[in-house]
Structures are given as structure tokens and as C-alpha cells.
Amino acid sequence: MHEMSLCESVVELVQEQAHLQGFCQVQRICLEIGELSCVSEEALCFAFDAVAKGTLAEAALLCVDTVAGVGWCSACQCEVGMQQHYDACPECGYYPLVIRAGEEMRIKALEVV
Amino acid sequence: MCTVCGCGEGEVQQHEHHHEEDEHGHGVHHTHSHAHHHDYGQGLAGAHVAGMSQTRMVAIEQDILSKNNRYADANRRYFSERGILALNLVSSPGSGKTTLLTQTIGALGEAFSMAVIEGDQQTSNDAERIRQTGVQAVQINTGKGCHLDAHMIGHALDDLKPKPASLLMIENVGNLVCPAAFDLGEAHKVVILSVTEGEDKPLKYPDMFHAADLMVLNKCDLLPYVAFDVEACCAHARRVNPTIRILKLSATTGEGMPAWLTWLKAAREMAGIEMSHPHEAS
Numbered sequence: 001m002h003e004m005s006l007c008e009s010v011v012e013l014v015q016e017q018a019h020l021q022g023f024c025q026v027q028r029i030c031l032e033i034g035e036l037s038c039v040s041e042e043a044l045c046f047a048f049d050a051v052a053k054g055t056l057a058e059a060a061l062l063c064v065d066t067v068a069g070v071g072w073c074s075a076c077q078c079e080v081g082m083q084q085h086y087d088a089c090p091e092c093g094y095y096p097l098v099i100r101a102g103e104e105m106r107i108k109a110l111e112v113v
Numbered sequence: 114m115c116t117v118c119g120c121g122e123g124e125v126q127q128h129e130h131h132h133e134e135d136e137h138g139h140g141v142h143h144t145h146s147h148a149h150h151h152d153y154g155q156g157l158a159g160a161h162v163a164g165m166s167q168t169r170m171v172a173i174e175q176d177i178l179s180k181n182n183r184y185a186d187a188n189r190r191y192f193s194e195r196g197i198l199a200l201n202l203v204s205s206p207g208s209g210k211t212t213l214l215t216q217t218i219g220a221l222g223e224a225f226s227m228a229v230i231e232g233d234q235q236t237s238n239d240a241e242r243i244r245q246t247g248v249q250a251v252q253i254n255t256g257k258g259c260h261l262d263a264h265m266i267g268h269a270l271d272d273l274k275p276k277p278a279s280l281l282m283i284e285n286v287g288n289l290v291c292p293a294a295f296d297l298g299e300a301h302k303v304v305i306l307s308v309t310e311g312e313d314k315p316l317k318y319p320d321m322f323h324a325a326d327l328m329v330l331n332k333c334d335l336l337p338y339v340a341f342d343v344e345a346c347c348a349h350a351r352r353v354n355p356t357i358r359i360l361k362l363s364a365t366t367g368e369g370m371p372a373w374l375t376w377l378k379a380a381r382e383m384a385g386i387e388m389s390h391p392h393e394a395s
Binding site for chain 1 (some may be wrong): 167168169170171172173174176177178179180181252257258259260262288290293294295314319320323325352353355
């Protein structure tokens with residue numbers, strides 16, 4: 001459900017940028033969403049259609065770039081893959097891992113007219 | 114749409130919603146853009162042809178929650194300047210948040226000033242329950258929304274005007290998912306879990322338990338009647354968040370309440386110490 005609010009934020013940021021940078025239509029919105037962020041890509045795209053209706057982003061395509069979760073194991077002194085906040089090191093079983101990537105929720109770029 | 118801060122109509126319904134030039138700078142921030150154009154001049158049309166338009170890429174590099182986070186920073190500054198301890202109480206519906214609040218108000222008595230912001234999708238029942246205790250409360254109805262955001266809190270503060278050095282309890286919408294991502298400017302998220310729920314909730318909803326500083330295990334008086342493994346629950350919570358503090362209590366019987374009250378007093382002291390930092394530095 002919070003994907004609806006995130007989409008509203010995306011549209012607001014796009015509107016701010018339209019005002020600042022002088023464009024009137026958006027064709028593509030490139031997002032970066034981390035695997036460990038609490039965002040479902042499917043729900044995001046579903047909510048976006050509803051939220052963008054009647055705005056300059058109405059016809060925009062949402063392109064989501066998924067960022068893999070990466071954690072630092074202080075026992076192995078190396079980076080390991082993470083799918084959940086509570087994942088242990090797959091090599092030695094140590095936890096907690098320090099999250100290095102995967103919590104992103106960013107707008108990267110827009111393709112505009 | 115609100116022309117001062119851009120809030121959408123119907124997003125938030127609040128009593129006495131107004132837009133004065135407020136003290137905590139809420140709504141006066143403007144985006145400072147770091148964006149720059151990449152006009153490649155090679156749109157779909159490839160050239161300027163009548164009826165076809167050029168497109169260009171604009172790099173934005175902005176956090177989706179940046180707007181919420183700006184409002185949260187303004188709220189945090191508001192709290193810090195006044196030595197107010199703000200807590201964001203999160204849980205699933207029915208965990209006993211409002212009962213914990215009313216019992217806490219009763220137990221603290223005159224010890225320090227309190228104010229409450231209640232978040233629910235509909236009704237002002239909870240705010241009315243709080244007001245019956247004599248404490249000031251503002252109800253936010255989020256309507257279709259499933260969480261409170263920092264912008265709503267900024268407006269609620271305009272109405273509530275909590276006293277300096279007071280304790281502000283923000284009771285979020287009952288939901289263990291969405292409120293995790295939205296910083297309200299609070300000092301701590303406090304997650305409340307009742308023993309009538311599953312002991313694996315910290316694993317099922319890790320984002321929330323990861324974001325919280327304190328877990329209150331409520332309704333402990335019911336432990337003899339339910340199959341709830343307290344130790345397993347605490348282990349799950351620590352697995353998701355190794356630094357989380359855990360308090361076990363029953364808001365109804367009062368068992369375990371003294372430790373909660375001590376934690377509140379200590380956290381409020383810390384808020385007061387933080388308040389004095391700018392003056393010490395100057």
C-alpha cells in the first residue's frame with residue numbers, strides 16, 4: 001500500500017523538476033529500487049498508473065532497476081549477497097551483516113519532452 | 114491542492130488545518146536541484162520533424178522519500194529546539210497502543226507534560242479516548258493512506274503546539290509494513306507487539322523491527338493462556354535488529370509498566386541534553 005505514497009512522491013518530484021527544467025511531458029522514469037527496501041516493484045507499477053493519471057507523467061513508462069542487496073561480513077572481511085535484513089553470512093554464518101547496498105529508493109533519470 | 118506546501122486534497126483530514134508561516138520552517142523548503150541536462154539531441158525522431166518530438170534525458174538522482182525526509186528534518190529541528198521527546202508508536206492493529214498510551218498518561222500523572230497525535234484511516238475515537246484523560250490530542254485521518262508521513266505531522270504540530278520539554282506520542286496507523294519507511298522526525302520508533310500475535314512477526318515484518326529502537330511486548334498477562342514463546346520472539350527481534358531493546362509488560366494490569374516509565378523518563382532526559390548542544394557550542 002505504501003507504494004501508492006511512493007508513486008505520489010515520484011510524481012511530485014517530477015512536477016518540481018518540470019517546473020525547474022522546463023519540460024511538459026515525461027515519457028520514461030528510471031528508478032533504482034533496492035532489494036532490501038520495502039518496495040514491491042509490481043505494486044509500484046500498479047499504483048503508478050492510478051497516481052500518474054491526469055499529470056504530466058500520465059504516459060510515462062516506469063523503468064525499475066533493481067539493486068541487489070550487499071552486506072559486509074566483519075568476520076570474513078568481505079562483501080556477501082543479502083536478500084533479507086536478517087541474513088547471515090553465507091560463508092561463515094556470522095550476523096549481523098552491515099548493509100552496503102540494497103536499500104535504495106531513488107529516481108535516477110527522466111526521459112522528457 | 115494546497116498552494117503553500119502542495120499537499121493534495123483529501124490526503125489528510127485534520128481539524129483546523131491551516132497554513133500560517135510556521136515556526137519550524139515546515140513548508141518553506143524548496144528543492145535545490147542538482148540535476149543537469151543531458152540533451153543528446155537524438156530523440157525518437159532523430160531530427161526535428163513536424164509532428165514528431167525530441168526527447169531528452171534529465172538526470173535527477175533524488176531519493177523518492179527526499180520530500181518526506183525534508184519535512185522530517187524540519188520536525189526534528191522543531192523537537193530539538195524545544196527539548197521535546199517525540200516517539201513514533203508502530204504496531205499491527207489491536208496490539209494495545211491506545212491502552213498503553215492511556216495507562217502511561219495515568220501513571221506519569223503530573224511528572225511531565227504530554228501531547229498525542231493519533232493516526233487512523235477513519236474516526237476520531239482514539240483521540241477522544243486520549244482527551245478523556247485530560248491530555249491534548251490531535252487526530253489525523255489518513256483516508257486512503259496506510260501510514261503517517263512527516264508532512265502530516267508538521268501540520269498536526271501547528272494545531273497541537275506541544276509544550277517545551279514535553280513528551281509527544283505519535284500513534285501511527287496500525288500497520289506493520291508501511292510506517293517503517295516514513296521518518297516523522299521522531300527520536301525513536303517504538304514497535305508494540307502483543308502476545309496474542311505470532312512470535313515470528315519480527316521475521317515476517319523485518320523492516321519495522323529493523324527500524325525500531327524499542328520493542329514493547331504487550332498483554333503479557335495473557336501468557337498463561339496463549340501459545341507464545343517469549344524467548345523465541347525476542348531472539349527473532351534481535352536477529353533482525355541486534356541493538357533493539359525489549360520491554361515486557363501488560364498495559365491492562367500494570368505489570369512491567371515501571372520499566373517502560375523509566376525508559377520514557379530517560380529518553381526525555383536525553384532529548385533535553387540534545388536541546389542544549391547548540392547553546393554549548395556557541
